[in-house]
Amino acid sequence: MKDHDNLRTLFNTGRRRRALVAGAGALALTGALSVTAFLSGSASAAPAHATSKSPAAAVSLSGWNLTLPVDSSGCQCGSATEISPATVKSPWLVRNSDGSLTFWAPTKGAHTPHSLHPRTELVSTADFTAGSGTHTLTGTFVMQKLPSANDIIIGQIHGGGSSSAIPLLMLHYRNNGELVVVTRKNPTSGSTSATVLTGVPMNAAFSYTITQSGMKMTVTATYGGKHGSAVVPVPSSFRGMDVRFQAGDYQQTNANNSSTDGGRLTVTALSQS
CATH class of the missing domain: 1.20.5 (Single alpha-helices involved in coiled-coils or other helix-helix interfaces)
Structure with missing residues (x-):
């Protein structure tokens, strides 16, 4: 048992x-x-x-021409050429898989007759009259590499037609993460500057808007939760002038023979109206 x-x-x-x-x-x-x-x-x-994300819309090149840091034969020397209408042109302007555009402007390159700085820059085909109507340029940028001058102009109101050598307003991104707007006092000389926003780091997306409404120009910028703005008048000497928007990678180092110096940035959104 x-x-x-x-x-x-x-x-x-x-x-x-x-x-x-x-x-x-x-x-x-x-x-x-x-x-x-x-x-x-x-x-x-x-x-x-x-949790899903919608893909970013492709940045349109419609309504733009493109200034390149090469001459008409493709040499990084001499006078810069302009492609009309704008199209991607590797390695200067490249379309990424998400529809964004990456601009590369080396300091070894061709430049326009009235500048010593090679650029890869979009030039609007829609001119307007300074001091008249309301016109807006909006962009979202990511700065990836600065030239040795630590300065790139990323947006402009620039003279058109017979005034194509004269900038009215230039928005700079500078080495310490500052967005600074510079305006000409008159078509021949003098300028004033105002800080729009500080603390904008490299490799981070930020947005800006440039608006001319009548005789007033307003520049705003946003990075994360930070916002800044500057309001400047259209100088009376510019009133009635033919102008246009320009945007992209107008790096501010004089042309040289460096194989590595230059500015690189990516644009994820760009529009004008």
Whole structure:
């Protein structure tokens, strides 16, 4: 009897152990199914829109020409050429998989007759009259490399037609993360400057807007939760002048023979109206 009781005890103990193992396995299987259901987006999973991101819209080149740091033969020397209409042109202007545009402006390059600074810059085909109507340029930029001058002009109101050598307003990104707007006092000489925003780091997206409304120009900028603005008048000597927007990578180092010096940035949004 004693031996029989021992056998019965062993049998019951083994049965309880098997039940525990089976239960643990069921729990593990249930957990695995729950995780799989969550990842596969079943009815019990979190809604797909809670974590998904829509792809960025492609930056349009419609309405722009393009100034390049090469001459008409492709040499990084001589007088800069302008492509009309603008199109991607590697390695100076490259379309990325998300639709953004990366601009590269080396200091070894061709430049326009009235500047010593090679550039890769979009030039609007829609001129307007300084001091008249409301006109707006908006862009979102990521600065990736500064030239040795630590200065790139990223947006302009610039003279057009017979005044194409004369800038009216220039928005600079400078080495300490400052966005500074510089305006000409008159078409021939003199300028004033105002800081729009500080603390804008490299490799981080920020946005700006340049608006001319009547005889007033307003420049605003946003980075994260930081906002800044500057309001400047259209100088009376510019009133009635043919002007246009320009935007991109107008780096501010004089042309040289460096193989690495230059400015690089990516534009994720750009529009004019």
